[in-house]
Amino acid sequence: MKLIIAIVQDQDAPSLIEELMDKDFRVTKLASTGGFLKAGNTTLLSGVEDDKVDEVLKIIEDNCKTRDITTSLLTVTMPGDTYMPYPLEVRVGGATVFIVEVEKYMRV
Ligand code: 2BA
Numbered sequence: 635m636k637l638i639i640a641i642v643q644d645q646d647a648p649s650l651i652e653e654l655m656d657k658d659f660r661v662t663k664l665a666s667t668g669g670f671l672k673a674g675n676t677t678l679l680s681g682v683e684d685d686k687v688d689e690v691l692k693i694i695e696d697n698c699k700t701r702d703i704t705t706s707l708l709t710v711t712m713p714g715d716t717y718m719p720y721p722l723e724v725r726v727g728g729a730t731v732f733i734v735e736v737e738k739y740m741r742v
Pocket residue numbers: 641667668669670671672673675724725726727728729730
């Protein structure tokens with residue numbers, strides 16, 4: 635068994651969870667925050683049998699879009715200690731996925 639950890643954009647989470655549930659995969663949704671943008675994203679945990687991993691990855695790929703986001707994360711220091719927000723283009727997604735071997739899975 636593998637644990638699939640997928641970090642996705644909030645907008646993509648509802649359709650992704652719906653399709654996973656429709657296809658009888660179990661999934662847990664966690665509210666998370668990206669370290670770089672300091673903005674909310676969604677982390678999904680799904681324990682799946684080895685032969686189902688590719689199917690789950692395909693569902694993630696189909697539901698998660700790449701988006702270009704303009705953020706004002708950077709600031710430029712101006713004379714007189716004034717800070718000006720400086721727009722920064724960042725490409726986010728579709729999804730960041732980790733696949734981890736599960737040593738033991740129990741529901742007691
Ligand atoms: P954030 O850390 O908020 O990053 C959002 C996007 O900002 C990233 O999109 C990437 O395009 C950009 N970015 C991140 N760090 C950067 C840096 N040092 N310099 C320039 N640009 C940077 P994604 O790569 O699609 O990542 C989306 C979210 O997935 C991340 O949100 C983070 O929450 C998570 N993530 C990505 N890689 C990870 C990793 N190796 N370990 C843990 N979480 C990760």
